[in-house]
Amino acid sequence: MVRRAGRRWGAMVARLRWGGQLRVARKAVAADRARAEADADPRYRLALARSLRTLAELLAKVDRPAEGLPYAEEAVDLCRPLAETELARHRAVLAECLGTLGELLTTLVRPVAARIAQDEAAALEGAPEVLVAFYRPLAEADPARRRPALAAALHHRASWLKQHGRREEALPVLEEAIALRRGLAEADAEADVEAGAEADVEPLRRIALARSLGFLGELLGQLDRPGDGLPYVAEAVELRHDLAAADADPRRGIALALCLRARCRLLLQLDRPAEALPFAREAVRLWRRVTESAADDRRYRAGLAVSLHTLGELLAKLDRPAEALPYAEEAVDLHRACVGLLGDHRLAGSLRTLGDVLTALDRPAEARAARDEATALGDTEGQTEGQTKGDTEGETKAGGEGEAKPETP
Helix, strand or coil: CHHHHHHHHHHHHHHHHHHHHHHHHHHHHHHHHHHHHHCCCHHHHHHHHHHHHHHHHHHHHCCCHHHHHHHHHHHHHHHHHHHHHCHHHHHHHHHHHHHHHHHHHHHCCCHHHHHHHHHHHHHHCCCHHHHHHHHHHHHHHCHHHHHHHHHHHHHHHHHHHHHCCCHHHHHHHHHHHHHHHHHHHHHHHHHHHHHCCCCCCCCHHHHHHHHHHHHHHHHHHHCCCHHHHHHHHHHHHHHHHHHHHCCCCHHHHHHHHHHHHHHHHHHHHCCCHHHHHHHHHHHHHHHHHHHHHCCCCHHHHHHHHHHHHHHHHHHHHCCCHHHHHHHHHHHHHHHHHCHHHHCHHHHHHHHHHHHHHHHHCCCHHHHHHHHHHHHHCCCCHHHCHHHCCCCCHHHHHCCCCCCCHHHCC
C-alpha cells in the first residue's frame, strides 16, 4: 500500500511540476503558429520550431513520448527547408530538433529511425566536408528528398573554402551545388505549370539557386575572371527580381540590391561603368525604400551607404563629378554614422572617392582634407571601394543576406 501511495504521490508531484510548463509551452506553440501562418518570414517558422521542440521535450519528461513525437517531427519539417536554403545559419536549430526527435524515437523503441535522426544531427554539427560526405550517399539513394540537403552542404563547403583562402578549390564544389539547385528549381517550376499555379507558394529553392549563382559570380570576380562571373550574377539578378516583385515589403528587395551591386562590381572590373550605372541606381532606390520603412535601423543605413558610394564612384568614372558629388557626400555621412558596422576601411574608401570627385570639380582644399582623413584611417589604394572585387561582405553583415527578413518567400 505504501509503495502504491508513493507512486501516486510521485505522479502528482510530476504533474504539478511539469503541468504548468506544459500549459505555457502549448500557449507558445499556438501563438507562434498563428504568427507563422500570418507571415512566411523564416524567423516565425524558426520560433514555431523551437516551441514545438520544447513541447515535445516536456511531453517526454512526463512519460508521454508518443504524444510528443508529432511535435518533434513538425519541428524538423519546419527547419529542414530553411536549412536547405541557408545551411550556415539554420543548421544548429535543425540539429537540435533532430536530436530531440532521435531521443523520442529511442524512448519509443524505434532504433533505426532514431539512429537516422541522431546521425544527421551529429553530421550537422561537424565540419563542412563531413556534412557533404554524409548527404552524398543519401542523395544518391533518395534524390527527391535528399538532393536539396546535399546542394546546401556543397554551398556551405564552398563558402568555408573561400573564407579560408581556397577560392580555386571552392569553384567546382559551388558549380555542383548550382547544378543541383538549378535542377530542383526547374522541377518546381514545371510542377507549378502542371498544377496551373501562377507562382509557387514556397520559393525557397529559387532563393537558394539565386544565392549560389550570386556567390559563384562574385567568386569568379575575386579570381580575376569577371567576364565568366557576370552571367551568373545576371541570372541571380533576374531571379531576385521575380522574387522581390512577388512581395510588397521593401525589405524583400535587399537581396536584389546586393545582387545588383555585385553586378556593378563585375562590370567595373571589365571597365564597363556605363552599363553598371542603371544597376547602381536601382540598388540605391531599393535601399532607400528599406531605410524609409525602418528609419531607426542602422544596418539598413549601412547598406544604403555602400550602394551610394558605388553610384558616386561610377558617376565619377564617367566624368560626371557634379552629379556624383551629392551621392559621394551622402555616402561619407552615412559611413561615419555606421563606422561601427562597416569599419574604418569603408569610410576611408568613401572619403577617397569624395576626394576624387572634389578634385574633378576643382575644389583642391576640400579634396585634400578628404584624402588626408582617409590616410589617417589607414587607407591605401588596395583598400578603396573601387578596388574591392565583388566584395559585398560588409554590406551583407550590415543588413543584407545575413538578415532573415530579405530571404522571406
